[in-house]
Every structure is written in C-alpha cells, then in structure tokens.
Amino acid sequence: MLATVFPGLSPIDLSVLGFATLLGGLVRGFTGFGFAMVFMPLASLVIGPVAALGLIFCIDLPFALPLAARSARNAEWREVLPLLIAATLALPVGISLLIWLDRETMRWILSGVVLGAVALMSSGWRYHGQPGIPLSLGVGVLSGLFNGMASMGGMPLAVFWLGAQRNDRHRTRANLQTFFGLSTVISGGILWWNGILTTRAVLMALPLFAIYGAGLWVGTRGFRVASEVTFRRMAYLLIFASALVSLPLWDGIIGR
Incomplete structure (x- = not known):
C-alpha cells in the first residue's frame, strides 16, 4: 500500500517513512508533543519538507482533537x-519561509533547531516564576514560525513548559495536548489556503494511520508508568536521535 501511495520511493525510503511515523507516535503519546520533531527531519529525507508538512497535519488530526478534549480541563488556559x-x-x-527556502537549507535548519532545543532542555535549565504576557507572546510567535516552517510549533512550547520549574509532567502534557488540538484546527485552514494541504496529502496519510496509532498507544501507556526523570530523558533522547540521523552531513556517506 505504501508503494502505491508513494510512487518512486525505494523500499528503504518507505521503511524510513514508516519508522518515522511509528517513532513519532511513540514520542507524541509519551510526552504529549514531539511527533513533528521526530517525523519532519526523517520524512524530509525522502519526500521533502513541504510534502512532509502536509502529511504531518493529516496523520495527527484525527488523534490530536480527542487528546485535546481530554486534556483541556487540566490545562492552564491563561498560558x-x-x-x-x-x-x-x-x-x-513560517509557511512563507518554508516555500521560499530550498530543500537542503530547510533540512539543515530543521535539524539544527531541534538539536539546539534538545540541548537547552536537557541542560537542566529551568524557568522560575510566573510567565508574563510578553514572554508568552514571544514564545507563541516562535511556535507559529516553527509550525509554519516544519509543523514543529511544539518545540518552543516544550522548552517553555518542560523548563518551567513549577510544572510537573502532567500539567506540561495537558498544556501541550490542548494547544495542539486548537492549533491543528487553525493551521489546517492556513495550510489549505497555501496549497500545502491537498487531497494527495490525505491519501498519503491513510496507510500511515495504523502505524502512528500503534506508536501513540504504546507511548501513552508508557507515560502512565514512567517517572518524572524517565519522562524527560526519554523525550530528549528520542528527539535528539531523530534530528542527528537526519542531518544532511550524512548524505555523502549513505549515497543520497
């Protein structure tokens, strides 16, 4: 089925796409964020950043809305x-930058930004105090830019909320799930207007739903038994590995 929907991709490319979907679902279910941070760098290797962006929206939408509905009552709405x-x-x-920049430049930007974010989160940095409106708006602007460029709007939010000293993993996860549910609906209309969300993107997503759902299911159950330290370490490790593997630096070695 994957070969039919993705003509021209080799078995290795299809394997990378399926693995990216499964790993992204696992991270998303475990942490409440991170699907795009895992999927986008890896999928961009085989189908390009623009196609990967539309695919992310179509894969995640049926899952993001129910997750957001369940998390909304525990979210901190003033943030x-x-x-x-x-x-x-x-x-x-962010969408304009995605369309304007060439494919290889986008891959360097995506991988570099993800690696930088993981380094910051894993450094032990914590934000103390109650965030004010200027800080929240600034993080929101970064989220919108990264969402338009790579559907990675959760990355600045993850740094913001995972780095907040007062937030535990349950509050962080509820905030992220709620934000993604609302932003997914809004971004869908904007992506469609810009010609990124197409019928072909929907068809490409269909054979990946089961793979993503399986990863999401396993990740959600892992979250229930994980400790606070394990929760953070696993999130950082998986995101770091996906960004490192997708660096254009390795293209010459693997013959791409």
Missing part, C-alpha cells in the same frame, strides 16, 4: 491562550 493567539498570527510567515 495556553496567549501562546495560541501569537502562534496563529506568526504561522503564515
């Missing part, structure tokens, strides 16, 4: 809403 507004306003700018 979620300012971030969502700022991210929505910045999203078209």
